Amino acid sequence: MPESHSAPAGPRRCPALFITAPASGQGKTTVVAALARLHTRLGRRVRVFKCGPDFLDPQIHRVATGHDCYNIDLWMCGEADGAARLAAAAAEADLILVEGVMGLYDGEPSGADIAARFGLPILAVINGASVSTTFGAIAYGLKHYRPGTKLVSALANRVAGERHAELLRAGLPDDIAWVGALPRDADGALPERHLGLLPAAEIAGLNERLDHLADLLAATGAATLPAPVDFPHPAATAPTAGATPLAGRRIAIARDAAFCFLYPANLDCLRALGATLVFFSPLAGEPLPECDAVWLPGGYPELHGERLAAQRALWSALAAHVAAGKPLLAECGGMMTLFAGITDGDGRRHAMGGLLPGEILMQRRLAALGMCAARLPAAGQTTAGEATADDELRGHSFHYSRAETPLAPFTRALRADGRAGEAIYRLRRLTASYMHFYFPSNPHAAAQLFLP
Missing domain, CATH: 3.40.50.880 (Class I glutamine amidotransferase (GATase) domain)
Known part of the structure; x- marks a missing residue:
């Protein structure tokens, strides 16, 4: 948990968004990194979190923002750990982005559980390739599979062109906002190997790729800040209760x-x-x-x-x-x-x-x-x-x-x-x-x- 030992008097408010998808491979990490770079370029202080046990995606997000990306998981890290980290980020940031893992409801606890626990509105990133009106059905299913899920918006990835984007947008239900679309874009693709994405240090021209993706997102509604969220600080924030057993080592x-x-x-x-x-x-x-x-x-x-x-x-x-x-x-x-x-x-x-x-x-x-x-x-x-x-x-x-x-x-x-x-x-x-x-x-x- 964060090193700060003092709790603020009340909850901190900060615009925040949980980014999810129907499955792995839809482009969550690419979109989160591009969003982070876009808002950072707009002069905003952005903090990114990654759900689950992941070492590679956080490296990409650190490059995108210049700040460490921390993990959140209700089982491995613990609920209090996540609450403290989000509250600390809210105290210094203009925007918090949380990247999910796999699909929205996959895992136990799932990304949906994490978003619900911390009151985060959800953006769905959906691969638009080889689909048209069914795009809306996928988004509808993500929102309504579990009553009360705060899925507020959707973004289409790997879209063939303007006409294709229009078809995708037309299929969305009225209660899910259209954020925009990213084209099929080999120049912005992030390379992978057997454990996931390549480490950030091994991706040639990573900053240029992120800037290119941010340019594409700038033409959509993604530059608009999401609604602010309250992030109460847990009562106890010091992980060691003042103990320093490794002092001098x-x-x-x-x-x-x-x-x-x-x-x-x-x-x-x-x-x-x-x-x-x-x-x-x-x-x-x-x-x-x-x-x-x-x-x-x-x-x-x-x-x-x-x-x-x-x-x-x-x-x-x-x-x-x-x-x-x-x-x-x-x-x-x-x-x-x-x-x-x-x-x-x-x-x-x-x-x-x-x-x-x-x-x-x-x-x-x-x-x-x-x-x-x-x-x-x-x-x-x-x-x-x-x-x-x-x-x-x-x-x-x-x-x-x-x-x-x-x-x-x-x-x-x-x-x-x-x-x-x-x-x-x-x-x-x-x-x-x-x-x-x-x-x-x-x-x-x-x-x-x-x-x-």
């Missing part, structure tokens, strides 16, 4: 194209807990900084196998770090680099750190996707059985690789429905898993991962 964090899955909220949380954060790039050959703990976040190590394999000094330094009893957290891609090797999608094996026994094998089929929670014992405790509900951290997993290892899991995360989920490995103070943790879900438990 330096945490070295890998951050580059191979280690790019970092929630801004996690960094804020570690700082609020008292930690000093130092960043380094394994791909650039930068040495492990002097530190008390290390965090290797997720990313795309399989795409940089040759360069990572060459970083023998780093792997030796990390092995010495763990041997000295110092904490190391390795999440998903970060964990992958600590096994003996990674075999990439083309069948090429790259030697990795060797701190964990076994191999990582990339595959074309999705290996795991979903929310999960882990109960990890506090620093100084030695068995998973010592962990309680107070030690639970929430997060998610999403990966296309599998680990073949003789190492027995220290414990397992549980999926949101209670089924067994990702293995969590522990050697000394090294904690490794495919799970991505959301630290603000339990700052005290997060701090334990970085304590000796």
Whole structure:
């Protein structure tokens, strides 16, 4: 949750909009980023949020606005976390945009649940390709599938021309406003790979693409601010209740194209807990900084196998770090680099750190996707059985690789429905898993991962 500890006297009001779609692939992220850039160019302070566990779309939105994009999810992040972040944004912004995930009613909780909880009016982005009057039926269904859904407007994407746009507009029911249409536009398309959109840093000419899309939106009704929304601040906003268990501790964090899955909220949380954060790039050959703990976040190590394999000094330094009893957290891609090797999608094996026994094998089929929670014992405790509900951290997993290892899991995360989920490995103070943790879900438990 935000670092501010004082609550305003009353609710903050700020124009806000929840952007949804009937399904993935309709162009939500493109439209949200273009809206954010358009309003930013108009001199407005824009803050963007992304629903669900997503690292990639928020990178695009940060480029669009110049400000971090935070995640909102009623299960992983928590209702109070979302309320506090929205209230903090409303105190400084002229417009809040919240991008949904998948379709409006998909997931539990869904985007519709999030919009309803925070009173957000909804804009539906609908792919207009190969459809005409049925466009209105889709919008009508989104609005009326659940009584009380505040779907107020619709925008058509990938439209063939003016006549096509007229047909789409004519099909809309009277209670859904027409915002406008975006044409089929290859120049503005955002490229993808197996985990979603490309990271922002890898998209050539991203700023130019966003400006081009903003120019297209400027010709529609999208430049008009939506109605203001009240954002009450929750009674308690400090995630750590003033506790700073990481005070005086330096945490070295890998951050580059191979280690790019970092929630801004996690960094804020570690700082609020008292930690000093130092960043380094394994791909650039930068040495492990002097530190008390290390965090290797997720990313795309399989795409940089040759360069990572060459970083023998780093792997030796990390092995010495763990041997000295110092904490190391390795999440998903970060964990992958600590096994003996990674075999990439083309069948090429790259030697990795060797701190964990076994191999990582990339595959074309999705290996795991979903929310999960882990109960990890506090620093100084030695068995998973010592962990309680107070030690639970929430997060998610999403990966296309599998680990073949003789190492027995220290414990397992549980999926949101209670089924067994990702293995969590522990050697000394090294904690490794495919799970991505959301630290603000339990700052005290997060701090334990970085304590000796």
